[in-house]
Amino acid sequence: MDWKLLESEYLYRVEPWLTLRRDKCETPNGTIVDPYFVLEYPDWVNALAITADGKAILVKQYRHALGKTLLEIPGGVMDKTDADPEVAVKRELLEETGYAFPEVYHLGAVSHNPSTSTNLTHMFLAVGGKKVQEQELDENEEIELVLTDVEEVEKLLRDNRFMQSLHVSCIFFALQKYRSLQSLS
Known part of the structure; x- marks a missing residue:
């Protein structure tokens, strides 16, 4: 074919x-x-990021194409200097949130439109995050952090409150992984 x-x-x-x-x-x-x-496009990365005290880090930012401020998860484009998707997601998390994460789990990759676009989005669950610096945003970024309970993220997902489809995919897989990790401890 x-x-x-x-x-x-x-x-x-x-x-x-x-x-x-x-x-x-x-x-x-x-x-x-x-x-x-x-x-x-270059590949992208995103993550459901959970702090050491169990709070999920969501981000609010304006998305011009839709003309709306959206609730999302952290993520962004892989830079040419990123050795791999894990390096990229750790960099993006640090820049957008100021948190560093000792554990990241690769959840797979998805394509936003394989009929017209070449790139993949690598999805991660990041856990154990601790704030180590202030945000280091790009000149056109204005990102507000929203720390919330994981149960609230599950509710927001069920209520279709996340607009970005690549984020929805990541959140779905990340919640499954997070729950499996919790059952092991």
């Missing part, structure tokens, strides 16, 4: 935020698909 890539042309490049590519492909039955547009 795999397609054969015949040609590829970059139409627009503003790395790392938006790279648009036009491909010409051939399907197994010989059909030529032209144009097929692909968005290239």
